[in-house]
Amino acid sequence: MKKVIEVSGLTKRFGHFTAVDHITFDVKEGEIFGFLGANGAGKTTAMQMLCGISKPTAGSGTVAGFDIIRENERIKCNIGYMSQRFSLYEDLKVWENIRLFGGIYNLSGKVIERKTEELLERLDFREERSTLVKYLPLGWKQKLAFSVAIIHDPDIVFLDEPTGGVDPAMRRQFWEMIYEAADRGITVFVTTHYMDEAEYCNRVSIMVDGRIDALDTPEALRSQYNATSMDEVFRQLARKASRSE
Amino acid sequence: MIEVTDLRKSYGRQGKTLAIDGISFTAGEGEIFGVIGPDGAGKSTLFRILASLILPDSGKALLNGHDVVNDYRKIRQIIGYMPERFSLYQDLSVEENLQFFATLFHTTIEENYHLISDIYRQIEPFKKRRAGALSGGMKQKLALSCALIHKPEILILDEPTTGVDPVSRKEFWDMLQRLKAQGIIILVSTAYMDEARQCSRIALMQGGSFIATDTPQGIIDSYREILWSVEGSRITALLYTLRQLPGVKSCFAFGERLHITVREELHLEELKQELVGQGFDDLRIAPIKPTIEDCFMAIDNQ
Numbered sequence: 001m002k003k004v005i006e007v008s009g010l011t012k013r014f015g016h017f018t019a020v021d022h023i024t025f026d027v028k029e030g031e032i033f034g035f036l037g038a039n040g041a042g043k044t045t046a047m048q049m050l051c052g053i054s055k056p057t058a059g060s061g062t063v064a065g066f067d068i069i070r071e072n073e074r075i076k077c078n079i080g081y082m083s084q085r086f087s088l089y090e091d092l093k094v095w096e097n098i099r100l101f102g103g104i105y106n107l108s109g110k111v112i113e114r115k116t117e118e119l120l121e122r123l124d125f126r127e128e129r130s131t132l133v134k135y136l137p138l139g140w141k142q143k144l145a146f147s148v149a150i151i152h153d154p155d156i157v158f159l160d161e162p163t164g165g166v167d168p169a170m171r172r173q174f175w176e177m178i179y180e181a182a183d184r185g186i187t188v189f190v191t192t193h194y195m196d197e198a199e200y201c202n203r204v205s206i207m208v209d210g211r212i213d214a215l216d217t218p219e220a221l222r223s224q225y226n227a228t229s230m231d232e233v234f235r236q237l238a239r240k241a242s243r244s245e
Numbered sequence: 246m247i248e249v250t251d252l253r254k255s256y257g258r259q260g261k262t263l264a265i266d267g268i269s270f271t272a273g274e275g276e277i278f279g280v281i282g283p284d285g286a287g288k289s290t291l292f293r294i295l296a297s298l299i300l301p302d303s304g305k306a307l308l309n310g311h312d313v314v315n316d317y318r319k320i321r322q323i324i325g326y327m328p329e330r331f332s333l334y335q336d337l338s339v340e341e342n343l344q345f346f347a348t349l350f351h352t353t354i355e356e357n358y359h360l361i362s363d364i365y366r367q368i369e370p371f372k373k374r375r376a377g378a379l380s381g382g383m384k385q386k387l388a389l390s391c392a393l394i395h396k397p398e399i400l401i402l403d404e405p406t407t408g409v410d411p412v413s414r415k416e417f418w419d420m421l422q423r424l425k426a427q428g429i430i431i432l433v434s435t436a437y438m439d440e441a442r443q444c445s446r447i448a449l450m451q452g453g454s455f456i457a458t459d460t461p462q463g464i465i466d467s468y469r470e471i472l473w474s475v476e477g478s479r480i481t482a483l484l485y486t487l488r489q490l491p492g493v494k495s496c497f498a499f500g501e502r503l504h505i506t507v508r509e510e511l512h513l514e515e516l517k518q519e520l521v522g523q524g525f526d527d528l529r530i531a532p533i534k535p536t537i538e539d540c541f542m543a544i545d546n547q
Contacts, residue, residue: 038410040380084408137285165329165407167283167436168538172497179481193410194437199500218501229500231411238412 002029004156004187005050007061007068012045012054019045021210022059027156027203032178032188034198034218037207038238043191044160046207050189051158052076064155077105080149080157080186084164087145090134094125097133098148105152119147139170146177156187163192175200195231206234208241247272247295247399247430252304254290264290265301266453272432272446277425280434281441281541282450288434289329291450292403295432296326308399322350325392329403331384335377339368339387342376343394350395361390364420382413389420400424402433406440418443438538447537449544456544461537468535470494470506470543473513476529483525492516497542504539 005027012020020042027033037043048054050063052072061068064078088097095116102112120126123143133141142162150157159178163171175197182188190201198204198218205215214221214237218230225233247270254265264287272278280288293299295306297317306313311320333342343365347354358365364386371379376387385405392400402421406414418440421431425445433444441447441461448455449464457464475496477483484503487496492511497504507516517530535543 038412039382039408137283139284161408165284165404165436168438168541169283171436172542175498193408193414195411196498196500200498234411238410 003027004029004031005033005061005063005189007050007063008059010046010049010059010061010068011057012042012049013057018210020049020056023207023210023212025205025212025215027187027189029155029187030182030185031203032182032190032201034201034204035189035191035207036198036204036234037191038241041207041241042210043207047158047160047189047191051079051081078155080152080154081160082145082149082157082162083160084142084162088133088141088148091132093130093132094120094136094144095129097144098151101148102151107152115151119151123147139166139173142166142170142174143177146174146181150181150186154186156189157181159188159190161191161193163194163197171197195229195234198230198234204230206237208237213237213240246274246307246309247278247432248305248307249295250305252291252294252306253302254287254294254299255302263453265294267304268453268455269304270448270455270458272430274428274430275425276445277421277431277433277443279441279444279447280432280450281438281447281537282434286450287453288450289403292326292401292432292434296324296401297321298326322395323398324401325395325397325399326401327388327392327403327405329407331388333376333384333388333391336375338373338375339379340372342387343390346391347394352395354394357394357396360396361393363423364416365390367416381408382410385409385413385417389417393424397429399430399432402431404434404436406435406437414440438536438541441537449541451544464537464540465535468540468543470535470539471509472533472535472539473505473507474499474529474531474533475503475505476501476527477520477525478527479525483520486520486523486525490516490519495542499538504533504542506543 003026008024009022010020011022023046035043049056049068052068052075055069063075066074068075092100098116098119099112102115120129146162163174178188201218203217204221205212221233225236227233250269252265252268256262256264268291282288294301295313297313297320300314308320309323313320337345343354368383368386379387406417425431435441444461446458446460447464448458484496484498487493487503487505492508494506494508513530517528520528
């Protein structure tokens with residue numbers, strides 16, 4: 001099976017501090033890959049290297065078929081990215097946000113028009129077409145942000161805590177959107193602090209002190225750590241951390 | 246004591262958006278009162294009114310006898326408030342932020358160190374670091390320290406653990422339990438149902454109203470649906486198939502299994518045979534007791 005992410009010995013040091021410490025892993029096409037770790041374990045730094053916005057100190061790899069060191073600009077065109085903090089322009093209307101991100105990803109006016117209709121239809125958002133994004137409830141914003149992040153049909157989408165602060169019902173709706181995207185062949189790379197969501201991933205990695213200390217299917221991790229839930233697996237691993245955030 | 250009577254607040258032209266629609270409740274000393282609800286239910290608006298930051302349209306709210314509108318100066322002395330967004334000074338260090346808040350309330354870090362020592366000790370090794378450079382868990386610990394440094398009688402915490410990892414969340418809640426034991430009243434909102442379980446009482450909020458207020462166990466006991474857990478291979482396909490069946494009222498993923506609510510006339514064996522007929526194998530179906538999260542989903546589904 002094609003690999004969408006393939007990295008080896010990826011390392012990032014800031015002065016004497018090693019934020020990411022020789023991580024090696026791959027992510028297969030169409031996979032939902034959960035990237036877990038405590039606050040400060042190095043997840044964000046690792047993601048920044050994978051997205052081509054931070055140069056690794058050592059190591060190598062490819063994302064969406066492009067070299068993370070030499071072709072980082074091309075990576076940016078072939079991935080989608082959504083974070084909890086910033087994804088949409090609050091002072092633009094729903095359709096304007098779609099138009100803007102379509103434009104950024106070089107889609108033609110015609111394609112953007114078609115995509116806008118499809119997207120509003122699928123999200124049942126037609127009545128909100130001209131609503132300013134700041135007036136949408138958080139859960140709606142997150143659904144729109146996700147749709148906008150994959151408007152250019154990227155090979156892979158990076159989701160950085162997409163459901164932080166989102167209520168249980170809306171979280172489940174959001175995950176059903178993730179399943180649909182994965183069914184359409186988009187690889188999903190996702191971080192979360194909700195351990196029930198870790199169970200929805202095909203495979204999960206857990207970072208501790210900059211290293212990947214565990215990587216497998218949720219089922220295999222549960223049996224390896226003799227745990228009844230991913231929450232227990234996470235606690236066992238995080239307890240080993242020596243680095244205090 | 247928090248005493249809220251028929252509080253109302255609307256926004257926009259001619260009060261078009263009703264944010265708080267007649268809320269009444271009380272919370273007493275040594276209670277952790279949790280407010281649980283979907284996004285946009287009005288939780289933050291309610292907390293801002295109680296923190297004296299915005300005015301209600303009508304109704305009354307007293308915090309330890311002081312009115313949130315008329316006695317707002319007193320209110321601000323007796324409450325500690327942690328807003329939803331991190332709102333400390335990013336360019337000040339950990340220690341400078343804490344000192345700043347202590348000074349505002351005419352106290353010192355030394356005088357009230359005992360209140361925050363449990364939590365502040367964990368971030369003290371980084372006291373020279375800029376607050377903006379802290380990770381999520383550390384920011385929350387600093388924000389709580391700053392909200393506590395003037396020895397408040399009532400703590401108002403708006404989703405304090407959003408973005409915080411499971412281990413740090415547990416530490417944070419252990420801290421809240423200790424503060425509760427010291428007699429501080431804690432009002433908290435959360436999207437994590439394991440945290441809702443740790444509250445003395447919770448209110449389920451929707452569309453600006455409290456639709457149920459009880460102990461977590463009381464909320465669970467009043468659950469009326471027939472709830473089964475379903476496990477099997479091809480879980481995503483199973484989820485969509487179950488939703489199509491007439492006897493199934495709702496179906497949601499809960500970790501590695503599915504929780505379904507069903508109509509009375511549906512028998513377990515019947516469902517199993519139906520699913521086997523549709524090509525699913527390795528099925529395990531069993532009645533289960535609801536969790537707080539099931540209660541929440543049932544309300545949201547109405």
